[in-house]
Amino acid sequence: MTKTGNEDSIRVAVSAVTLTLRRESEEESPHIVLPLVRRTREPHLGDWALPGGWLDAQEGLEEAASRTLAETTGLAPSYLEQLYAFGAVDRSPTRTISVVYWALLPSDAVDRQIAAYRAAGHAPENVQWFEVADLPPLAFDHAQIIHYALWRLRNKVGYSRVAHGFLPPEFTLAELRDAYEAILQRRLDPANFRRQVEASGTLIPTDRFRTGSHRPARLYRYNTDVELADRGPLAPEETRTP
Amino acid sequence: MTKTGNEDSIRVAVSAVTLTLRRESEEESPHIVLPLVRRTREPHLGDWALPGGWLDAQEGLEEAASRTLAETTGLAPSYLEQLYAFGAVDRSPTRTISVVYWALLPSDAVDRQIAAYRAAGHAPENVQWFEVADLPPLAFDHAQIIHYALWRLRNKVGYSRVAHGFLPPEFTLAELRDAYEAILQRRLDPANFRRQVEASGTLIPTDRFRTGSHRPARLYRYNTDVELADRGPLAPEETRTP
DNA sequence: TCAAAAGTGTTTAAAGTACACCCATGA
DNA sequence: TCATGGGTGTACTTTAAACACTTTTGA
The missing domain is CATH 3.90.79.10 (Nucleoside Triphosphate Pyrophosphohydrolase)
Incomplete structure (x- = not known):
């Protein structure tokens, strides 16, 4: 050595x-x-x-x-x-x-x-x-x-909810889908996208709506029980005692 | 700074x-x-x-x-x-x-x-x-x-053929499965395992057989067209010109 | 009332899982 | 001939993809 x-x-x-x-x-x-x-x-x-x-x-x-x-x-x-x-x-x-x-x-x-x-x-x-x-x-x-x-x-983005790192605390499904589409560089089916994220359990629906043009969209927020990204056995802060 | x-x-x-x-x-x-x-x-x-x-x-x-x-x-x-x-x-x-x-x-x-x-x-x-x-x-x-x-x-091991790093150039499907089982710490169905790796296109069957006890098992080798593990846009050797 | 996005339902294809069964060999 | 792992067939479940359809709003 x-x-x-x-x-x-x-x-x-x-x-x-x-x-x-x-x-x-x-x-x-x-x-x-x-x-x-x-x-x-x-x-x-x-x-x-x-x-x-x-x-x-x-x-x-x-x-x-x-x-x-x-x-x-x-x-x-x-x-x-x-x-x-x-x-x-x-x-x-x-x-x-x-x-x-x-x-x-x-x-x-x-x-x-x-x-x-x-x-x-x-x-x-x-x-x-x-x-x-x-x-x-x-x-x-x-x-x-x-x-x-x-x-x-x-x-x-395929196996964790990192995309939420791009979004504010409350957001619509369309905004989340926009983030995914920007990352993956391809269009996603709105219907299937909705079902997938709803089934994943990472989102919690709120009572509020984004009321821009057209039909108002429900706002969601993160389920803080779910980690933003899987980092395995490494703690988020690496400065922990060995 | x-x-x-x-x-x-x-x-x-x-x-x-x-x-x-x-x-x-x-x-x-x-x-x-x-x-x-x-x-x-x-x-x-x-x-x-x-x-x-x-x-x-x-x-x-x-x-x-x-x-x-x-x-x-x-x-x-x-x-x-x-x-x-x-x-x-x-x-x-x-x-x-x-x-x-x-x-x-x-x-x-x-x-x-x-x-x-x-x-x-x-x-x-x-x-x-x-x-x-x-x-x-x-x-x-x-x-x-x-x-x-x-x-x-x-x-x-779930999305690349790293497990082959444990094996010699020629190996049986049971040996490959043993490697997967040691890594994943669970048993895999031999029938389904065979079909999955055969469908993945990472293996090439040889004409040789491993003739231990019982029925001889066919030997396979790597398909060298497929990378051992996906490392994204990083070259295998990091010492390349920027 | 109409365009457009929100949201729901249904059909089909593909991939994964479970398990019954036949095959070939050494002991 | 029989125990055992090699190898094949098939039914079932889950997941993903495609797309028609209904709902709700602002203009």
Whole structure:
């Protein structure tokens, strides 16, 4: 077993792929968007990168991902899960291990958090939101990372209720279906979709209705007895005693 | 964004949960076993730990996992996948990020590799194999890690052909079923199991038969057109250009 | 009253489960 | 010849998919 290597020159960074839904107009279906940060120094100066930063010695990985995301964008996601640890030798000129997280956020929470962030005096002029289908030139291996995050999301939506991470506490079945359709990139039958989610026991009907145009739709909320996503024997917070 | 932290005092380690099947006798069904290393120094002196070591600055993560596993046990797995990056502050007295991999190996390959390892002059006296159902006192958070690896294996066996990682190139359907039963911890109907794997298109029948007792069983081999496990948009080797 | 989305019912296909039964071999 | 696992057939249950149909609202 190698006890000493050049491990002193290896640095640990964290990044986050933070996804939310944005609806351009009332008519069309929503798209998945994420915030990127324009790099202000080499390497990859001018390219766009995932929000992140260096891991601090006094904090856990998930903690660091939350902190750096909040520092650069002002966002605090409702769902955060580790994606992968990237550590290819040539992924950066300085040897860097990036532990990447992926996060989901309801669009109304994004608006509120960004407003609060600006009100607190921050002007994130190097942060911009992009549709995942139309990404700018990306720094490092971040394009690969984003595609992997989207793959995980598409995968996980099939066997857990992660899609709810995109929605506010109360929502209609059409809004939930819109989220699924944006994730899976295909249309779902409204009738069958209704029956499936009703049978899954993850939803609780409320007495309230969304009264836009046409027939009012019942509002539902999460059944908090059901986990947002199955993470197996790992606790939601990894900072628990071994 | 925090540009400088105490990142110099953070070290990166790699470990591997290496699983194989061991059949105690011809009669009973096989069990999942893994190699552990007895710690010869503090912390956790005398406890058992996953094989691993420090990440070298010149190697990728997967590369380091293979190297340290080979150095401590002489094993070279047929399947290797990243499990998780563990980084809780209190998981070790010195701040350590452990990038853990999980690996599968056919039992006949284990025997061959260990024989070759001993023939090359190595005497791994601190390495011992344990059934996953009967683990000794483990160092750090390694018990949690092993249970997570087993959960991933059980999960993945449902939608990919990872179970083949336990088997030699040619095998009978009963041997494949034994692997599934050991992983899932429940009996499977032989008739339905046969039809399911035949329909999946992952197996190619050979002209050879296993002629033990009773009626000879046809030998099958992998259809190499099908991936061993779905890893999404990530290449099998993470060391590819961004 | 009409367009459009909410919500219900029904039919068909596919996939999974249970289990009876025949086949081929070594002892 | 018989016990045993290899291998096939079939009926039944559950799940998913397709789509016709009714209900309720705003304009």
